[in-house]
Amino acid sequence: MRRLATALLCLSTLVGCAQPGALPPADGPAIDTVPATQEAPATDTGWVTYQADVTAVRVGPDPRSLALTVALLGDADGCSRNPRITYLTEENNRVYANVVQDSRLSGTVGACPTHTPGTVTLTTPGPIGDRIVVLNQEPWKRDGDGYQRCDTTFGCDPMPTDHCDxxxxxxxxxxxxxxxxxxxxxxxxxxxxxxxxxxxxxxxxxxxxxxxxxxxxxxxxxxxxxxxxxxxxxxxxxxxxxxxxxxxxxxxxxxxxxxxxxxx
Known part of the structure; x- marks a missing residue:
């Protein structure tokens, strides 16, 4: 019994170490996402919402959707589940969205040392067209069937070819x-x-x-x-x-x- 009580105390301590990152707004309209990686809801004890970094963006199967490749915390059960969009809005001819994942172990040092690719589908009410898409505050610009991350210096404008510009x-x-x-x-x-x-x-x-x-x-x-x-x-x-x-x-x-x- 003493060993069981000690184990439970240690588990409680590990869960308590998990701290949330910057939480995106949670009141945006619902949109299509990939099915959750686990069945349990995000409110389970110890699960915390974190940003999921977007690594690639491609045009989806219809004019209203985009296929996002995201970096998910990996290497252990409990590192990541349910990658999804939590916020979506359209302003000034741009689409803004936040991409997140849930994790139970990310606050534990060394528990999730790697990243694995995952996908999230972003769907808007109307056609996206050539609008700039801002994901987790980073703008992306359409380039054929894919998107390029906008330059940190010049933004989404073309880089000047004239060096004296x-x-x-x-x-x-x-x-x-x-x-x-x-x-x-x-x-x-x-x-x-x-x-x-x-x-x-x-x-x-x-x-x-x-x-x-x-x-x-x-x-x-x-x-x-x-x-x-x-x-x-x-x-x-x-x-x-x-x-x-x-x-x-x-x-x-x-x-x-x-x-x-x-x-x-």
Whole structure:
């Protein structure tokens, strides 16, 4: 009897360790899902709802449905059951949905070390068409019979092919140690090399400039090289006129882009 009581106490402790993740709204309209992996309802003792990460999206058998591939907690009975949609809404010509699973062991360290693929069917009241689908707050864009996860930098808009496009310039500035309000002003760009000025802080003297404050001292000139998928990479900075010291750092930087530039 003492061994039985000890075992029950240990089981109670393990169940109590399970903590829920970020719970999605539970008041969305009901939609079609895959049959539950187990028959017991989600309210069973110890079962907690967690997000199920979506790894792939494909067009379903009818215009109103999508087939979602999800990563389910695996390797033990009690790791995952009932992958499903718990929330669905349509706003601003987009479809929003949350994909979840139930787990009894995910709060136990080492109990569910792997993931196994599962499927969930998302069905909307009307045709989905080419609308953006946002799953667990991540947007997906249709690409033929499948969907591609939207880029973390450019969202669902096409990535600009012109390296001198303002969107690429903004990405470069966001990677600098400057104010989040700073904006780059290109002075020369040929697609491979870029030179621009960037203020450390656009309003260092306040919205209404303080007496004696000189904002110009916070502006620097940046020289950058195109680095492929990573975008623009900074190779030198200067507060001088012309090319400054960039050509001593990178002799290939074209003089024509910077030789006649004034002091920033």
């Amino acid at each position: 303002p969107a690429w310039i903004s990405v470069a500035v966001r990677g600098m140690d400057v104010s989040r309000h700073s904006v780059g002003s290109p002075e020369g760009c040929d697609g491979r090399w870029l030179v621009m000025t960037v203020p450390f802080d656009p309003v260092p003297c306040g919205v209404e400039a303080r007496a004696g404050c000189d904002a110009s001292v916070t502006v620097r000139r940046y020289f950058l090289r195109w680095a492929g998928e990573r975008g623009w990479a900074s190779i030198a900075t200067s507060t001088e006129a012309g090319c400054g010291r960039v050509r001593s750092v990178e002799p290939a930087f074209p003089r024509k882009l910077c030789a006649d530039l004034p002091t920033p």
